[in-house]
Amino acid sequence: MTSAVCVDVGSTYTKACRVDLASGEMGARAEVPTTSATDVLHGLDEAVAAVGGSASLPRYVCSSAGGGLRLAVIGYESLVTAEAGHRVGLSAGAQVVHVAAGPLDGRGIAAVRAARPDVILLVGGTDGGDASVLLHNARRLATSRIRVPVVVAGNSDISPSAAALLTDRGIPVTVTSNVLPRIGVLDPGPARAAIRSVFLRHVIGGKKLSRGRRFASLVRAATPDAVLAGVELLADLTGAGVLVVDVGGATTDVYSALVPDAEAETGPRRDVAGTLWRSRTVEGDLGVAVGAPGTVAAATTEKLTLNLALPESGLPPTPESDRSLAAAAAVVALRRHARGHSPGPGLPRTGGRDLRDVRLVVGSGGVLRHGGGKFVLDTVLADTAGGWAAPAGARTVVDERYVLAAAGLLAIDHRDAAAALLNTL
DSSP: OOEEEEEEEOSSEEEEEEEETTTOOEEEEEEEEOOTTTOHHHHHHHHHHHTTOOTTSOEEEEEOGGGOOEEEEEESOTTTHHHHHHHHHHHTTOEEEEEEESSOOHHHHHHHHHTOOSEEEEOOSOTTSOOHHHHHHHHHHHTSSOOSOEEEOSOTTTHHHHHHHHHTTTOOEEEOOOSOSBTTBOOOHHHHHHHHHHIIIIIHHHTTOSSSSHHHHHEEEEHHHHHHHHHHHHHHHHTSEEEEEEEOSSOEEEEEEOOOOHHHHHSTTOOTTOOOSEEEEEETTOOSSTTHHHHHHHHHHTTOOSOOOOOOTTSOOOHHHHHHHHHHHHHHHHHHHHHOBOSSTTOOOBOOOOOTTEEEEEEESHHIIIIIHHHHHHHHHTOOSSSSOOOSSOEEEEOTTOHHHHHHHHTTTOHHHHHHHHTTO
8 A cells, every 4th residue: 555545525615636645645635526516425536536546546535514513512611611611622623613601591592502513522620629510401402302412521420421422312422531630631532523523423424415424434534633633743844823714605714733832821820711822713704705894894893004905796706806805814814813812791801822932834725725824914913003922933835736735644553654744835
């Protein structure tokens, strides 16, 4: 076995590439429309055939088709365990569609149901701390009509009892380590792995994207999860901070992998919900196609004074307006990523990121790959009015060949090949 085929099944396009596992060199690449209307395997097989993928070559597949992974987080306090769960969910490649804090009541259950999650992350209490809220919420979920898989990652002393309440009602449950074992200590790895496992076992097949079980057996991760794995490996290889902004048609994702700072974890200004040094945020209102109105509105709210040619309402897009939209989406998304967010009205911002020491900024997304990358990234690094300090002296590149997702897919089984692939950025 000398090669493997890596495939990203997106909502719009399916991208495939063939990678030499000995050298990490990327060979043929192909991009075809995702065939969600019939069976996503049709498009996947077409893309694999286009890069010369034979039946004998292993396939590494990630997917965001069908909306990807929709996650609801239910925690104890909005600023502590619920916020910690929110961050972990995003790092697992999920679209966090709902966050609840405190004991669930009828209205809270209705809100969870209305969010239509694929998976629920149930957290609450530090180890040895409060147990009542986690048990209460498990009991309310068990007696509701919500029948989706649950990952329990709260107070480890009581998590098995909470899981038993759900299991007794026939709800699939995975118990894993507490996401916040102690105040200020965030442990994302086990919950992230559990969410990935539940996504593969229960969600992919349930989205009716394909007949039979072959597609579900091929998928190894949600696409954002694979990309973050690639970003993490890139940061390990460079030993420096890495920042990625991915501007899509409907959403804009930001990934950052920073060098840990002991003072930030133990000092007087530490975040009670813990510090996630490798993280992702997703902005569902920022994009260049269906997300264009949200981008224009957000740019207006942020009072962007950048030299942007944003499209006028009703006029068809142009290459210049697409570049401006992408730049505006990237700037607003990075401002939000760096400044953090408020988990509720009147609550302080948490989860901000100090990006000053980032040494590599990577752009991704169709507009950036088709000639707009330099403009977008230069605009991002010139932003001095957004309440965050942009990286100084960082190198900028555009991931024109979808290297990050492919490297993330290969990182576990073929780390050397994945590393060599990342070195081509």
